Amino acid sequence: MRARLATAVGGAMALVVALSACSKNTGDSGDSVDTNKPRSGAIATDPxxxxxxxxxxxxxxKGGTFYILRESKISHLDxxxxxxxxxxxxxxxxxxxxxxxxxxxxxxxxxxxxxxxxxxxxxxxxxxxxxxxxxxxxxxxxxxxxxxxxxxxxxxxxxxxxxxxxxxxxxxxxxxxxxxxxxxxxxxxxxxxxxxxxxxxxxxxxxxxxxxxxxxxxxxxxxxxxxxxxxxxxxxNLDNMPFSSGPYRFTKIQPGVEMVLERNPNWDPATDAVRHAYPDKFVWTLGPDQNTQTNRVLAGTGNDAAAVASGGVPSELLAKITGDPALKARMIVAATPNVFRLSINTTRVTDLSVRQAINYAIDRSSITKNLGGPYGAMPLTTLLPPTTLGYKKFDAYPAGESGDPAKAKEALGGKPVNLVLGTGDETWQQETATQVKNALEKAGFTVTVKPIPADGYLDFVKKKDNPWDIWVDSWAADWPSGASVLPVLFDGRGLKAEGNSNTSQLNSEAINAEFDRVLALDPAKQADEWSKLDEKLMKESAPAVPLYNEVVSVAHGEKAGGLFIGSIFGWPSFVNAYVKQ
Incomplete structure (x- = not known):
């Protein structure tokens, strides 16, 4: 769902518009967040x-074992x-x-x-x-x-x-x-x-x-x-042992504990324009939380010298790392296309004024500060991420970064409202849930927090009959067009028993018609229309509360080389990873 491609540049076709992105400047010149660094995309035309x-x-x-530390198992490997x-x-x-x-x-x-x-x-x-x-x-x-x-x-x-x-x-x-x-x-x-x-x-x-x-x-x-x-x-059961077509193959999967990948001898690098197979092995070590992961790679003892703490740097360790040039050199920081929102189940929270009140109540500053400030998250008031073609900033419910409890109460009009807040059991999820609960209770809501197992979070919240009113969701466009965000998340015609990306379960005939109208346009004319539809969705349906654009800060051991934050999904990429000898 990308925009139309333009004229040839070298062996590729460049996208009509450069993608606005955010990246972290971690050099000696300072720690400000550069929100104007261009990000560009192309499609290869030369074979x-x-x-x-x-x-x-x-x-x-070549050689050695590269370690990836992670708190919970991955939802699916199939x-x-x-x-x-x-x-x-x-x-x-x-x-x-x-x-x-x-x-x-x-x-x-x-x-x-x-x-x-x-x-x-x-x-x-x-x-x-x-x-x-x-x-x-x-x-x-x-x-x-x-x-x-x-x-x-x-x-x-x-x-x-x-x-x-x-x-x-x-x-x-x-x-x-x-x-x-x-x-x-x-x-x-x-x-x-x-x-x-x-x-x-x-x-x-x-x-x-x-x-x-x-x-x-x-x-x-x-x-x-x-x-x-x-x-x-x-x-x-393919989740338990996938069959490889890539440079590595699974040799061991112990759910929740460890996954081991060894080089696939039948992978031919002459056929692959992207991947390397520098390490002999990749080992996923599952269980340690963010603090443990980060402290382990910073200490760099034994295997941890060749490890990455994939869970990200917790806010309480940022001062330690940024204050030490040697440690700071082992942290990679980049804004991502990933946008977090508080999804509102519109089939349970049917009153638009209640959904609007939730938007007024949320304190984004407490959430982003808890996530590390500019090293972890940047407040956002739109459903579309800033990386989207045609993105325009707006705030349908201006309440400042700290929220406006009085405005929320006004929208509620004295109605008593009980909300069930679902939250994952990872540390950061529980902390964010606490911030959401506190903000809503200041605005007069009664909030009950119920846990969602982290290893099945994505499956549970996508079920049509799930028992939660609100929960924290995230979405990163599979390519930077509103077409791969808004219709995917809010077109209700595809709702089914489970597996729904439309977790808000919004099904508005007027909004669905707008999706059809915009998708029928020449792709080059769609960009501005997605921004207009973003604002229409928020004002007329309020199916979610935009929270923040994620910034990833990841620490690694001194022997872990070749890491970078992927531009499409905003998570560490391992295609260039190697173990420093």
Whole structure:
């Protein structure tokens, strides 16, 4: 759902508008947040851009074990179900997709072919028919060649309603309906393919749509296009041991404790424009909280010298790190496309004035300060992140960063309101829930906090019949257009029993009609319209409270090299990671 591409620059087509982004200046010149650093995107047109091997990382060396510290297990490892930031970035180690982003870690990204030779061919120049030619020499972990048939099977299994959690762009586009699993039943058609998806030969994958889908090259960069041989499909149990097509393969998965990936001998770097396989192993150590992770990598004893604290630096340790140049050099800081909001279940909180009162009441400053201030979060009053094409800043419920309890009470008009606040059990989630509860109670609400298990958080809040009125949600656009934010989060026509990205469960005929109107426009004319629709949503429906744009600050050991914050998902990327010898 990107904007239209413009004129050629070198071997790539540049996006019409540079993407406004935020990045942290961690040099000696100061610690101010630069909100105007340009971020640019492109799609490769020269097939050479999609060839491997990836350019060598200066100073990188092969060998050693790279450690990733994380508090809880990743929601899903099955590529067709992956949709968390840790899952999206981690999956690059063991899965390959039709396309992927070449990211320099400085805000410049180029979409290239991954399993495909190029980012796709628009056969009739109408965006309705696309073909991808699969590279020669790409293989699974057991040495079998990857063909169009295994990629098509991976896409087909994403139609299975039991395999919830992943993105649904391809399923909805192929079926031409949000109720894709009712139009094509994977369980009854495992030997066939969904409508519009064909494999004319082992190296050709073809998509045919009833409507133009000009964003397909970007959509197929998501893990739903990871290949899988049918005989390796274990259904929901694929989470327990995925089958590799990437540079590493799983050799051990102990849920909640440890995951070990070792080099896949059948991965050929000559076919890969993005990934390296410098370490012999990657080991995920699960359990330690943010404080423990960060203190361990700062101390750098034993294995922790080659580790990254993926949970981020807790606010109480920021002064220690920023005050010591040696430690500060081991912290990477960058704003992300990730926007956090307080979702309001509109089927439970049906009164618009109550939802508006919640917006007036929230104290953003207490939340962002608790998350580390400019090193952790920047207050936000829009549903769209600043990285969106055509973004415009506005505040539909001006209450200052600290909220306005009096204005909230005025909106309530004396009505007593009880709210059930769901929260995950990770430390930062509980602390944020406390800040939300305190602000709402100052405005006269009665708030009951109920826990949501962290390892299943995404699944639970996406259920239509979940028992919470409000909870903290996050969303990062899969590409920087309002089309991959607002319709995904607030179009109610696709609501189902579970797996809903529209967690607010908003279903407004007027808003849905606006989505259709804007999506029918020339992509180059959509940008301003998404900003207008953002404001309309907030004023007329108030389905959520925008909270903050996430800033990631991550510490690592002195032997952990090649790390950067990914430009698309705002989480540590491991494609260049290496162990300093």
């Amino acid at each position: 050479k851009d999609s060839l491997g091997p990836a350019a060598e990382v200066p100073g990188a060396a 590529p067709q179900r992956v949709y968390s930031f840790a899952g999206l970035m981690g999956s690059q180690l063991y899965a390959r997709f039709l396309t992927t982003f070449k990211d320099d870690g400085k805000g410049n990204v180029t979409l290239v072919g991954d399993l495909a030779e190029t980012p796709g061919k628009n056969v009739n120049n109408d965006c309705k028919v696309w073909e991808f030619t699969i590279k020669e020499g790409v293989k699974f972990e057991d040495g079998r060649p990857i063909t169009s048939k295994e990629i098509a099977y991976g896409i087909a299994r994403s139609f299975d309603p039991d395999l919830t959690g992943g993105p649904t762009y391809l399923q909805e586009w192929l079926a031409d309906t949000p109720q894709y699993d009712t139009k094509w039943d994977f369980k009854k058609n495992k030997t066939s393919l969904p409508p519009g998806l064909t494999t004319p030969d082992p190296r050709t994958l073809r998509f045919e749509f009833s409507k133009p889908r000009c964003d397909l090259p970007f959509a197929v960069s998501l893990p739903a296009t990871a290949p899988l041989p049918p005989d390796k499909d274990t259904g929901v």
